[in-house]
Amino acid sequence: MTIFVTLNLFVFIGLIGLLVHLQTRGFALSQRVLAALLLGAFFGLVLQLIYGTDTDTISATLVWSNIIGSGYVSLLKMIIMPLILVSMIAAVIKMEEIAILGKIGGMVIGILIATTIVAAIVGITVTNIFGLSAEGLTQGARELARADVLESRLSSVSELGLADTIISFIPQNIFADLAGSRPTSIIAVVIFGILTGIAGLLVTRDDPEQGARFRDGIETVQAVVLKLVRLVIALTPYGVLALMMKVTAGSNGSDILDLLSFIVASYLAITIMFCVHALMLMISGINAAHYFKQVWPVLTFAFTSRSSAATIPLNVETQIRDLQNHPSVANFSATFGATIGQNGCAGIYPAMLAVMIAPTMGVDPMDPTFLASLIGIVAISSFGVAGVGGGATFAALMVLPALGFPVALAALLISIEPLIDMARTALNVNGSMTAGTITSRMLKLEPAPLPV
Numbered sequence: 001m002t003i004f005v006t007l008n009l010f011v012f013i014g015l016i017g018l019l020v021h022l023q024t025r026g027f028a029l030s031q032r033v034l035a036a037l038l039l040g041a042f043f044g045l046v047l048q049l050i051y052g053t054d055t056d057t058i059s060a061t062l063v064w065s066n067i068i069g070s071g072y073v074s075l076l077k078m079i080i081m082p083l084i085l086v087s088m089i090a091a092v093i094k095m096e097e098i099a100i101l102g103k104i105g106g107m108v109i110g111i112l113i114a115t116t117i118v119a120a121i122v123g124i125t126v127t128n129i130f131g132l133s134a135e136g137l138t139q140g141a142r143e144l145a146r147a148d149v150l151e152s153r154l155s156s157v158s159e160l161g162l163a164d165t166i167i168s169f170i171p172q173n174i175f176a177d178l179a180g181s182r183p184t185s186i187i188a189v190v191i192f193g194i195l196t197g198i199a200g201l202l203v204t205r206d207d208p209e210q211g212a213r214f215r216d217g218i219e220t221v222q223a224v225v226l227k228l229v230r231l232v233i234a235l236t237p238y239g240v241l242a243l244m245m246k247v248t249a250g251s252n253g254s255d256i257l258d259l260l261s262f263i264v265a266s267y268l269a270i271t272i273m274f275c276v277h278a279l280m281l282m283i284s285g286i287n288a289a290h291y292f293k294q295v296w297p298v299l300t301f302a303f304t305s306r307s308s309a310a311t312i313p314l315n316v317e318t319q320i321r322d323l324q325n326h327p328s329v330a331n332f333s334a335t336f337g338a339t340i341g342q343n344g345c346a347g348i349y350p351a352m353l354a355v356m357i358a359p360t361m362g363v364d365p366m367d368p369t370f371l372a373s374l375i376g377i378v379a380i381s382s383f384g385v386a387g388v389g390g391g392a393t394f395a396a397l398m399v400l401p402a403l404g405f406p407v408a409l410a411a412l413l414i415s416i417e418p419l420i421d422m423a424r425t426a427l428n429v430n431g432s433m434t435a436g437t438i439t440s441r442m443l444k445l446e447p448a449p450l451p452v
Contacts, residue, residue, distance in 0.1 A: 008047065008061040012245070015039050016068075019237045029236065033297045036241040037304070044248025058249050065242050072239025075232045076310045081178045082225050083313050084186065084335055085193045090222045091328035092197025093204070093215050101194065101328070103443060108333045111435035112341025113379055115280075119273050119347025119427075120378040126269040127355040128365060130261060134356045186309060190335045229313050236301055236314070243304035247418065262352075266420045269348045270427050277434040284438045294322035295433055302429040303422045308338040308345075311429050319436050326445035329436050337432020344424030344431075345392035346382035350399035351375075357405045370403075377402045392424060 171188035204211025319330035
């Protein structure tokens with residue numbers, strides 16, 4: 001370890017100390033997360049200005065600082081499956097009528113798919129306004145290597161139809177799904193939790209005494225899991241600091257400038273979709289300003305981590321505690337929203353790529369038939385998009401071949417992918433929380449008290 005790396009790490013530790021000081025002074029979590037975001041971005045930029053890009057000093061610094069960032073993400077991933085399983089069982093056994101589950105699930109999924117369709121339309125419109133095209137994009141060594149990888153993955157992805165995707169949701173080995181062995185493991189655990197909760201309700205009807213013991217046991221386990229969740233969530237500012245520092249210190253400015261138009265168009269489309277979410281909330285009688293104030297820490301972590309799945313614990317906790325959504329709705333929307341109907345990754349991104357490629361394939365990007373086909377394919381393919389970094393690429397691998405288009409453009413954008421993916425992930429997570437909040441209000445479900 002060189003003296004420069006040591007100095008960098010001392011500064012990083014000092015920033016962590018500053019965040020600890022803010023906590024002792026009584027600053028709220030959202031305020032500390034914002035401070036961490038700004039401090040991490042500023043320090044990352046300073047490192048890049050001093051040492052340049054892709055230097056050994058920055059790489060060595062990030063190796064050590066990433067212990068905090070990756071460690072925090074790993075802790076969140078650790079609690080995802082226990083939280084989903086226990087929360088879903090607890091939510092179901094607290095319901096008096098099994099039929100309400102169908103209403104909740106149907107409305108949440110309906111909102112997710114509907115907003116994804118709107119997101120695709122927004123992506124198409126913005127791309128046409130900017131006049132973006134795949135013609136003239138430069139293929140470097142990294143992009144060519146990435147294109148080879150995507151082409152090799154295409155054969156397996158293209159064989160997945162809607163029926164196959166739905167079948168993949170059904171749990172086969174719950175222990176394997178709890179270990180996250182498949183991209184759709186989260187949905188499988190949700191289904192297993194629902195079925196277990198329904199079984200608990202049926203046991204309660206047949207034998208109230210046994211049912212009461214089962215319910216008490218689940219509530220005890222839920223209380224322990226939620227305590228664990230809160231312990232991990234308390235570390236959010238430190239994780240955001242390290243993650244944001246890594247993003248800014250490791251960005252390549254020349255690559256970003258080369259594709260600046262696509263970045264601007266992408267962020268404009270994402271901003272429009274945030275406005276659409278706000279409009280939907282206001283139409284439903286919800287104060288949009290209050291909503292965004294409550295969800296800010298969740299969106300910040302989603303932005304820096306680029307993982308909808310890792311954000312599930314914060315998503316659920318915020319919906320229940322701050323947005324006062326019913327626990328069943330919060331769990332449904334957070335978990336389904338991590339794999340179904342992602343507005344950014346499954347809606348905006350593949351739609352923009354398709355419109356950019358269309359002219360090179362002799363297709364009019366404004367042709368109504370092409371647009372209808374694109375929107376329909378985007379809606380169907382939005383099922384099962386993995387809630388991790390790279391989910392947008394997975395969506396592109398499903399949409400582009402269905403239109404008869406090549407997938408190489410997804411590889412050409414590898415240089416700026418992380419920068420855009422951060423905002424896409426935040427939009428995905430906000431879409432799930434919006435769906436949960438609207439569903440909870442529309443069904444007039446009262447928030448249930450959580451165990452403390």
